[in-house]
Amino acid sequence: MGQREPVLILGGSGQAGAGAAALLRRWHPTLPLTIAGRDPERARRLADELGHATAATVDLRRRDLGLPATTACSAVVAALWDDRLHGLRYARERGVPYLSISSGLVDIAPEIVAGAQRAEAAPILVASHFCAGAVVLAALHAAREFDRIDTVRIGAVLDEQDTGGPAGAADLERWSTATTAGLVRRDGVFTWVDGPDAEAEVRRADGTGLPGRSIAVLDVPSLALATDAPDVRFDFAVGESTGRRLGGPASFEAGVEIEGTDRAGTPTRTLRRLTHPSGQRPVTATGVALGVERLVGLRGAAVAPGLHTPEALLDPAYAVERLAESGAVFTDVAVG
Structure with missing residues (x-):
């Protein structure tokens, strides 16, 4: 796998994020993960259990998520409501894929506009479907x-x-x-x-x-x-x-x-x-993990920049x- 950067999971110690992280660890034992959340102790415990993982404390109110400028990642997963879209901004500024699961049909307009305005930046997987x-x-x-x-x-x-x-x-x-x-x-x-x-x-x-x-x-x-x-x-x-x-x-x-x-x-x-x-937790976690696996190139061809939905990228x-x-x-x- 070389020097692959970690997948940054916002809300990584919550139900969907932790479940997806556990599946990714099972499928890809050496894939680096960053478990990010508001509770540093909880995130640290999960990272220690997973192995090949680090913990981070994030602040979704900040454009930089409150992370050090030297933080690197291969993808950003919003396993919680990214209400200010700072997670999306963070991913696009670094040219890495972004996956969201909490926008729902009623809240996806900002993600769609962001994808249209900078379609060349990186893939956005809109996975706010039922169970991702x-x-x-x-x-x-x-x-x-x-x-x-x-x-x-x-x-x-x-x-x-x-x-x-x-x-x-x-x-x-x-x-x-x-x-x-x-x-x-x-x-x-x-x-x-x-x-x-x-x-x-x-x-x-x-x-x-x-x-x-x-x-x-x-x-x-x-x-x-x-x-x-x-x-x-x-x-x-x-x-x-x-x-x-x-x-x-x-x-x-x-x-x-x-x-x-x-x-x-x-x-x-x-x-x-x-x-x-x-x-529903393992079903949702599987949906998230499948999307991450595809976005970071662990299965299938490279994903083109722009907007995507699960059925457009994943084999049923x-x-x-x-x-x-x-x-x-x-x-x-x-x-x-």
Whole structure:
């Protein structure tokens, strides 16, 4: 690996950041990491556990992040809300890739403008999808058996005890404050829905339902444009997961329903469930780690400067393989 500079993970001691760091260490034992956070002791403990890692204290209110001028990195990962975009500025001034997961569909405009203004500077991976793009990649893997796709519908359950720590809870609150409407693609048109049109029943892995609603999430345009499906919807419910209903820890569960035609032109409908007995953290961490691995050149060709989304850079089959390694389970469900 030579003298590769470390990957700087902002929020590296939080749930998503620490989980991604652990996976990167497992996949690439000598990849240097910098675990950056507000709590120096917590960051130091994690860095010591990982090995080939250092700890740093950052201040997101400062343009230089409060880091010494001599600090070097190969990429910047914002595993928390980069509200002033100082992490993005820091990456672009150094010409290194940047990955974010907390902007959501309602907050990505500044990142898009930054990418357009200096498209030549470095890659920006906008991965503020549900679970950092892991569900989109799983859905695209399921879609490979289709010749034409008419409908993609995702139904995801987030256990109320598994919102991702303080940062994750703050993200959910911020997004819900920005809009209560959901974004769908209906008959080829991206449409905002609210009120009764946004309501939906989301099925848990055990078949029971939870009241949910369509949400404004990047997964909708990503799936719509990747599959050319004229009808795409992402429904979301917060409540008791199947894991807790059965007396265990909070589980992660998402159903991917696809309708269209197969290679022989026969109408086909499939339902595949992605579940994880340990909740959303390992799923999100896998999405982040896959993005980092690709951005810093550890898998695949060099990533060109400009804006990217997970499905534009990552192989769905490889993503599913890594998700399964993390403990995720994929189940095909019979549909009528």
